[in-house]
Amino acid sequence: MPAPSDAHRIQIRETAPRGGPALFLDRDGTLIGERWEPDYLADPEGIVLVPGTAETLIRFRDAGYALIVVTNQARIGRGPSGWEEYDALSRRLDALLADAGAVLDGDVACGHAPELGQSCDWRKPEPGMILAAANTLDLDLGRSIFVGDKLSDMEAAAKAGVGTGAHVLTGHGQRERPLVTSWEGPKPRRLLLLDSIADLSP
Numbered sequence: 396m397p398a399p400s401d402a403h404r405i406q407i408r409e410t411a412p413r414g415g416p417a418l419f420l421d422r423d424g425t426l427i428g429e430r431w432e433p434d435y436l437a438d439p440e441g442i443v444l445v446p447g448t449a450e451t452l453i454r455f456r457d458a459g460y461a462l463i464v465v466t467n468q469a470r471i472g473r474g475p476s477g478w479e480e481y482d483a484l485s486r487r488l489d490a491l492l493a494d495a496g497a498v499l500d501g502d503v504a505c506g507h508a509p510e511l512g513q514s515c516d517w518r519k520p521e522p523g524m525i526l527a528a529a530n531t532l533d534l535d536l537g538r539s540i541f542v543g544d545k546l547s548d549m550e551a552a553a554k555a556g557v558g559t560g561a562h563v564l565t566g567h568g569q570r571e572r573p574l575v576t577s578w579e580g581p582k583p584r585r586l587l588l589l590d591s592i593a594d595l596s597p
């Protein structure tokens with residue numbers, strides 16, 4: 396099955412800081428969970444921020460980091476709802492963050508579904524989304540951080556040359572932690588094992 400030609404998105408705000416480090420943010424299971432079912436983020440009204448998310452984002456933005464969401468969204472490749480559902484959830488996330496005084500600088504998303512044979516070099520654990528954001532904002536990847544709940548987040552960070560990987564126990568983190576601690580592959584220079592994004596500081 397041919398890959399959809401519109402499966403990739405990169406949206407960066409005009410106000411995003413350029414030339415410095417980024418805090419790359421996995422979305423599902425790292426920034427947000429869903430009230431009753433963490434694996435199924437279909438209802439924008441059902442999402443909740445992981446406690447402490449906004450405070451962490453504000454700390455990093457004040458320290459000069461660009462805040463960039465980097466997310467695999469295979470549901471887009473699987474179903475007809477596509478980017479409309481993604482955009483609705485993004486608006487809800489932006490509103491929840493705005494209530495707490497935080498603003499994201501952009502997001503990068505891959506909508507390819509690997510089980511449909513839609514492989515690509517953007518979908519994590521590949522580094523393409525990180526590299527696209529770095530190219531757009533002339534980011535300093537060595538000083539950047541990637542926070543995520545899966546090993547594939549850490550692998551993508553390492554492949555892109557991101558200096559620090561931060562693994563959290565929210566979302567799929569409990570299940571993935573043993574994979575991260577026994578990981579043999581090339582790692583980021585620094586690997587942090589945290590409880591949640593609330594524990595991350597510049």
Ligand SMILES: [Mg+2]
Pocket residue numbers: 421422423424425543544545566567
């Ligand atoms: Mg995740």
Ligand SMILES: [Zn+2]
Pocket residue numbers: 402403505506507514515516517518
């Ligand atoms: Zn893709």
